Amino acid sequence: MADDNGSRSRRDVLKAAGAAGSVGIAGLAGCTGGSGGGGSGDGGGGEDYPSLGNFPVEGDTATFGFTVPQTGSYQSEGQSELQAYELAVDHLNNGGGWVGNEFSNLSGDGVLGKQIDYVIGDTATDPDTARNAASRMINRDDVIMFTGGSSTSVAIALEGLAQQEKVLYQCCLTHGNGTTGEDCRRYGFREMFNAYMTAQALVPPATEAYGDDLRFFQLYADYSWGQSVQSSMKQFFEEAGWTEVGNVATPLGTSDFSSYLSQVQSANVDVLFLDEYGLDGANSLKQAVSQGLKDQIEIIVPLYNQLVANNAKQAIPGVLGTTAWDPGIDDPSADSFAQAFQDEYGSPPAGVAQLAYAQVLQYAAAAERAGTFYPPEIIRQFEGYEYDNIGLGQEVMRKCDHQAQRAIPVVQGRPVDEQSEGDLVELVNLVPSDQVGYECNSGPAAKCELGEYGDE
Amino acid sequence: MSDESANPTDAPETEADGGKTLGGSASENTVTRLRTRWEGARDREVTVIGLTIVGVAVFPYLFARAPVVSDLLQGYQELASLMLVWGIFAIGFDILLGRTGLLSFGHAALWGTGAYAAGWASANITEFPLLVVLIGVSVTVVLSVVLGFLSLRRGGIYFAILTLAFAQMIYYMASAPLSFITGGDNGFTGVEIGSFLGVFDLGTELPSIAGTLIGTWRYAFIGAFLVFSVAAIHRVLNSPYGIVFRAIRENEQRAQFVGFNVWRYKLAAFVLSGTFAGLAGALFTIHGQYVPLSSLYWQTSGEVVIMTVLGGVGSLLGPLFGAGIYLWVEYIVSGGYPFEWIAPYWLLVLGLVFVSVVVLFPEGVWGLVGDLRRRVATRLEEQ
Numbered sequence: 001m002a003d004d005n006g007s008r009s010r011r012d013v014l015k016a017a018g019a020a021g022s023v024g025i026a027g028l029a030g031c032t033g034g035s036g037g038g039g040s041g042d043g044g045g046g047e048d049y050p051s052l053g054n055f056p057v058e059g060d061t062a063t064f065g066f067t068v069p070q071t072g073s074y075q076s077e078g079q080s081e082l083q084a085y086e087l088a089v090d091h092l093n094n095g096g097g098w099v100g101n102e103f104s105n106l107s108g109d110g111v112l113g114k115q116i117d118y119v120i121g122d123t124a125t126d127p128d129t130a131r132n133a134a135s136r137m138i139n140r141d142d143v144i145m146f147t148g149g150s151s152t153s154v155a156i157a158l159e160g161l162a163q164q165e166k167v168l169y170q171c172c173l174t175h176g177n178g179t180t181g182e183d184c185r186r187y188g189f190r191e192m193f194n195a196y197m198t199a200q201a202l203v204p205p206a207t208e209a210y211g212d213d214l215r216f217f218q219l220y221a222d223y224s225w226g227q228s229v230q231s232s233m234k235q236f237f238e239e240a241g242w243t244e245v246g247n248v249a250t251p252l253g254t255s256d257f258s259s260y261l262s263q264v265q266s267a268n269v270d271v272l273f274l275d276e277y278g279l280d281g282a283n284s285l286k287q288a289v290s291q292g293l294k295d296q297i298e299i300i301v302p303l304y305n306q307l308v309a310n311n312a313k314q315a316i317p318g319v320l321g322t323t324a325w326d327p328g329i330d331d332p333s334a335d336s337f338a339q340a341f342q343d344e345y346g347s348p349p350a351g352v353a354q355l356a357y358a359q360v361l362q363y364a365a366a367a368e369r370a371g372t373f374y375p376p377e378i379i380r381q382f383e384g385y386e387y388d389n390i391g392l393g394q395e396v397m398r399k400c401d402h403q404a405q406r407a408i409p410v411v412q413g414r415p416v417d418e419q420s421e422g423d424l425v426e427l428v429n430l431v432p433s434d435q436v437g438y439e440c441n442s443g444p445a446a447k448c449e450l451g452e453y454g455d456e
Numbered sequence: 457m458s459d460e461s462a463n464p465t466d467a468p469e470t471e472a473d474g475g476k477t478l479g480g481s482a483s484e485n486t487v488t489r490l491r492t493r494w495e496g497a498r499d500r501e502v503t504v505i506g507l508t509i510v511g512v513a514v515f516p517y518l519f520a521r522a523p524v525v526s527d528l529l530q531g532y533q534e535l536a537s538l539m540l541v542w543g544i545f546a547i548g549f550d551i552l553l554g555r556t557g558l559l560s561f562g563h564a565a566l567w568g569t570g571a572y573a574a575g576w577a578s579a580n581i582t583e584f585p586l587l588v589v590l591i592g593v594s595v596t597v598v599l600s601v602v603l604g605f606l607s608l609r610r611g612g613i614y615f616a617i618l619t620l621a622f623a624q625m626i627y628y629m630a631s632a633p634l635s636f637i638t639g640g641d642n643g644f645t646g647v648e649i650g651s652f653l654g655v656f657d658l659g660t661e662l663p664s665i666a667g668t669l670i671g672t673w674r675y676a677f678i679g680a681f682l683v684f685s686v687a688a689i690h691r692v693l694n695s696p697y698g699i700v701f702r703a704i705r706e707n708e709q710r711a712q713f714v715g716f717n718v719w720r721y722k723l724a725a726f727v728l729s730g731t732f733a734g735l736a737g738a739l740f741t742i743h744g745q746y747v748p749l750s751s752l753y754w755q756t757s758g759e760v761v762i763m764t765v766l767g768g769v770g771s772l773l774g775p776l777f778g779a780g781i782y783l784w785v786e787y788i789v790s791g792g793y794p795f796e797w798i799a800p801y802w803l804l805v806l807g808l809v810f811v812s813v814v815v816l817f818p819e820g821v822w823g824l825v826g827d828l829r830r831r832v833a834t835r836l837e838e839q
Contacts, residue, residue, distance in 0.1 A: 071800060121791060122799065127643050128748035135744075136791050140532035153642045160645050160746050183645050222632055223641035249632075252641070 049374040052454050053166030054142045057373050062114040065137035065146030067130055070122040074278055076307055077150045077352050081172055084353035087344055088360035092116045097340040102333045102389035103365050111364045123149055127157035134158055138165045144373050147359045152176030152225040159188035166454045168375055170359035173324060173352050175303050176225040180403035181444030186451045189382055189397060191355060191404045195229040196443050198302050198322045199236035200436040201408040205428055206320060207240050210271060210298050215245045217264045219284060220275035222249035229275040229302050245269050257284045261291050271298045282311030289315040304411055306350040309424040316413025324351035326409045328427040334391030347422045358390040376453040395433060400440035401448040405433045487836050501690055508686045512679040516671045530788050533671045539780045540678045541739045544685050546763040546775030548732020554770030555693060556725040557705030561757050562619030565626045566730045568752030570596040570737025575644040575747040583650030585658060585677060589738045596734020597727060604726035608719060620754060627752040644747035652677060678739050685732055690772055701725050766813055768820025777821045
C-alpha cells in the first residue's frame with residue numbers, strides 16, 4: 001500500500017527476487033521431502049501447511065515466550081506485564097477472565113487442542129539483551145509466538161527478529177512512531193497507540209483547559225522515542241495555534257534536570273512538555289515541581305506510566321497525559337478484566353497489564369479463527385480484524401501498518417488526598433478512535449513496508 | 457588420525473622388535489615415539505587447522521543436537537554460531553593482548569564499526585554476504601589505522617584509556633549525531649542479507665549428514681571464516697614478523713635496541729587485531745541481521761577482555777573457549793539454567809567463574825588443558 005505512490009525501489013526488486021528464490025528452495029524441499037502434492041496452494045486446508053519458523057507445533061503443548069524487563073529501570077512494568085501474561089495463560093488453559101466470555105471462540109482448554117506453556121526472558125530494556133532472550137526462546141524453546149517489552153527500541157529489535165525467524169511477535173508497551181512506521185514488520189502487531197496519536201488526543205483537552213494561543217517548551221529523552229514524541233507534539237500543537245519556543249534533548253538516564261529546567265524558566269513559556277519516560281519522567285517531573293515551575297506554568301507528560309506516577313506522587317496532581325489503558329474506563333470487558341486481575345493478585349491492574357493480557361488472548365483467538373498455528377494464516381486473521389472485546393470499545397487492527405486504530409485514554413494525576421495504592425491517575429476522557437489516527441499514506445504509516453508473509 | 461594411517465609401515469618393525477626384547481621396553485618405545493611425533497605435529501600448521509576444522513564441524517552437533525551432551529548444555533544452533541563469531545573477535549584481540557602485551561579497552565569501536573559498516577553496506581550497496589563482510593572489514597582496517605596511530609603514542613594504562621576514550625567517542629557519535637545512519641538507540645534495523653553466491657539462503661540447513669553435524673549454511677559460513685582466521689593468525693604469529701611482537705611484549709626497550717621499529721610493529725599488531733575485530737563484527741551482522749547500538753559500548757570491549765583472559769592469554773585457541781564459556785553463561789544461565797532462580801544472577805555466576813579461573817588457572821582454560829596434557833605425558837613416561 002505504502003509503496004503504491006513511490007517508484008519501485010531497488011529493495012523491492014531484490015525482495016521479489018528473494019521471494020522467487022525462496023519459492024525455488026521450497027520447491028526443492030518439496031521434492032526431497034517426497035510428500036508430493038506439488039506445493040500447497042492458497043486453497044490448501046487443514047494441516048497441509050509447510051513448516052515455517054516454529055510451525056508445526058510438536059507434541060501437545062504450544063509454548064509462548066514472554067520477553068519482559070526483569071532488571072533495569074522498567075522492571076516494575078515488566079512485573080505487571082508478567083503477572084498479566086501468567087493470568088492469560090492460566091485462563092487459556094483453565095478458563096476464566098475473558099476466555100469463553102468476551103473471547104467466545106476460546107474454550108478454556110488450551111488453544112487448538114494444545115495446552116499452553118510459556119518461557120520467560122529478561123530484556124533489561126536493552127535491544128541486544130532482548131534479542132538474545134528472544135532468540136533463545138525461538139531457537140531452543142520453539143515458541144510459536146512471543147510478546148512483551150516496554151520500550152520502542154526493544155520492540156523494533158524484536159519485530160526484526162520475528163520477521164527474520166518467521167515467529168509472530170505481539171508488541172506490548174511501545175509508543176514510538178517507528179514500531180508501526182518505518183520499522184514496521186509483517187510479523188509484528190501493535191495494540192498500543194503511538195506518539196503521533198498521543199499528540200492528536202492531547203490537543204483538545206489541553207487547548208480547552210489552558211487556552212488557544214500559548215507558548216510551549218519541550219524536554220525530550222534523547223533517543224528515537226523522545227524524538228518522535230517531540231516532533232509529534234510540535235506538529236499538532238502548532239497546528240492548533242500554540243508555538244514551540246524551544247526544545248532541549250536530555251540524555252537517557254539523566255538524574256539532574258535543573259540546568260534544563262532553568263532554560264525553561266528563562267524562556268518565558270506557558271506550558272512545558274516532559275517527553276520523558278520511566279525514572280527520567282518521574283525525576284524531571286519532581287524537579288520541575290520543586291523548582292516552582294508548576295506554579296507559573298502548566299506541565300504535560302505525554303506518556304504516563306505507573307512508574308512515573310508512583311515515583312512522583314506529590315508532583316502529578318492535575319498533570320495531563322495519556323496512558324495505555326485505565327481501569328476506570330466504563331466498559332464491561334474492562335470491568336471483567338480488572339476484576340479477574342484483582343481477584344488473582346489483590347491489586348488493580350496497571351494499564352500495561354491490560355495490554356499484555358489482551359495480546360496473548362488476541363493471538364489465541366486469531367489462531368482459533370485460522371484453525372492452525374501456521375503464522376501467515378494467523379497474520380491474515382489479524383489484518384483488518386475488527387473487535388470490541390478488550391475494554392476500549394470498537395477497534396480495528398489495520399492491515400497496512402499493523403497499528404490498532406483505537407481509543408486513547410487521556411488521564412490526569414489525582415490530587416494527593418485522593419490517591420490510593422495503584423490508583424494515582426483519573427480518566428479525563430476516552431478519545432474515540434475516529435478522532436485520532438491517520439491514513440495509510442500519511443504520518444508514520446507512509447514509511448511502512450511490512451515485508452513478506454513467508455508463504456509467498 | 458594421520459598417526460594411525462602412517463603407522464602400518466612401521467608396525468611390522470615394532471612388532472618384530474617386540475618379539476626380541478622385553479614387552480615393557482617395547483611399549484615405552486612406542487609411547488615415546490608417538491609422543492615425539494605428536495610433539496612435532498602439534499604445532500604444525502596443518503594439525504592446528506585440522507583440529508580447528510574438526511572442532512568447528514562437530515561442535516554444533518554436540519552443543520545443540522547430540523543426545524546427552526546437548527541436554528546437559530541446553531545449547532542451540534544459533535548460539536553455536538554466535539560463539540564462533542565472538543571466538544574470532546577474541547582470538548584477534550589476543551594478538552594484541554597476549555602476543556604484543558598491549559591492553560586495548562576500545563575494541564568495541566572496531567567490532568561495532570565492522571558491524572555497522574556491514575549492516576549499512578547490506579542495506580545500501582550489496583546483499584551478498586561475502587561482499588558485505590569485505591566492506592565491513594575494509595572500513596574497520598581504515599579505522600584501526602587511525603585509532604592505532606593516535607592511541608599508540610602512549611603505552612600501558614594511557615594506551616588503554618586512550619582507546620577507551622576514542623571508542624566512547626564513536627559510541628556517542630553513533631547514538632545521537634549520526635543516528636540518521638546508525639538508527640541511534642534503535643540500532644541498525646535495515647540489514648538485508650542475501651543468499652550466499654546467489655545460491656544458498658544462509659538460514660537453510662546443509663544437506664544430509666552435514667546438516668546434522670554443522671546445521672545451517674550460516675554456521676558453515678562463519679565456521680569457514682573462523683578456520684581461516686585461526687590459520688592466518690597462526691601463520692603470522694609463527695613468522696619472523698610475529699616473533700617481533702613477542703619480543704616487544706617481553707622487553708620493548710631491548711627490541712628497540714636490536715633495531716626494530718617498535719612503534720610500527722605495534723601499529724601492525726593493532727591493525728591486524730582490528731581486522732579480525734572488524735571481521736567478527738561483520739559476521740555478527742550477518743548472524744543477527746541487526747546491529748545494536750551497544751555493539752559500540754565500552755561493555756563490549758570489557759567482554760572481549762574477559763573472554764580472552766578466561767580462555768587463556770597468549771594461546772592461539774584458548775580465547776575460543778573463553779568466548780564459548782562467556783556466552784554460555786550469558787545466554788543459558790541467564791535463561792534460568794540449571795536452576796530457575798539463578799537467572800537474574802548470571803553476571804554473578806560469570807564473576808565467580810572468572811575469579812576462580814584467574815585464581816586457580818592463571819593461564820586460563822587453555823592453560824588447564826595444557827597442564828592436563830603435560831601431566832598425562834609425564835605419567836606415561838614414568839610407566
